Amino acid sequence: MIRILMIEDDFELAEILSEYLHNYDMEVTIAEEPYIGLSTLNTNSFDLVILDLTLPGLDGLEVCKEIRKQHNIPIIISSARHDITDKVNALDNGADDYLPKPYDPQELLARIKSHLRRQNASLNEENNKETPKDLVLKEYEHEILFKGSVVNLTAAEYDILRYLMLKEGGAVTREELIYNCESINEDSTNKSIDVIIGRIRAKIGENPKEPRYIHAIRGVGYKLTL
Structure with a gap:
């Protein structure tokens, strides 16, 4: 009533x-x-x-x-x-x-x-209204924001994080990252991808033991969730 x-x-x-x-x-x-x-x-x-x-x-x-x-x-x-x-x-x-x-x-x-x-x-x-996501991709500006602030990324870090964001929620292999990220040398190893992921995690303050955003998928690669 x-x-x-x-x-x-x-x-x-x-x-x-x-x-x-x-x-x-x-x-x-x-x-x-x-x-x-x-x-x-x-x-x-x-x-x-x-x-x-x-x-x-x-x-x-x-x-x-x-x-x-x-x-x-x-x-x-x-x-x-x-x-x-x-x-x-x-x-x-x-x-x-x-x-x-x-x-x-x-x-x-x-x-x-x-x-x-x-x-x-x-x-x-x-x-x-959608709750703003913690990570926001601004392709035109070639920037990625984390909680409203620009993340200072190298070219390789930007390309990998961008690709994971575009594939949000889906599993991405290390090989897929190597072949789809322009700044990554095709001769790079899976280990080099892991190192770059570690640097990205550090820049967004993520604990790799308790990940909130970038999750490792054993035997496959990584998945990003927002």
Whole structure:
């Protein structure tokens, strides 16, 4: 169920809207005073706030400002104040929408659904963002970053680490590294590859006994995991 906090001193209007929204699986908590509303919001979880501007004790614009300081939640202003200055100030102080009274409850419902869709889409986008990898290949700059800093690599070290990154998760033989890395002499031995791998590990602070990135595969070669 969607939980809504309505800060509104017109209790009769608040009750009408609450009953209407209840038909659409929305539970409305009514606070007739601004300080009670702020306290309720700070001690409970809500999906959206409907806020009147003309309130006893504290102007709704100040309430809006206080809410936005502490909560990333959609705020719909529901007010009989039609002055464009009030609307601009409300939006500048963190409100997401401004609905002048009187209005049809259907319009309020539509706006609530719209803001909740945007909120959910924003949260999903944030959750779906990929966590930056520790090792990042920047081929155009001919650089490899480790945790945001450029790793000082020789040509051979760069070519080997680059190839392992391109084959991330897959097993790579020493012979494959020799024949696919331009800076590696084709007459190089498997032992020379192991030495270069050791230098790479040292430069990214990896313990070869407990590898996090470059794993030795017995009888095969190496595998890089990020």
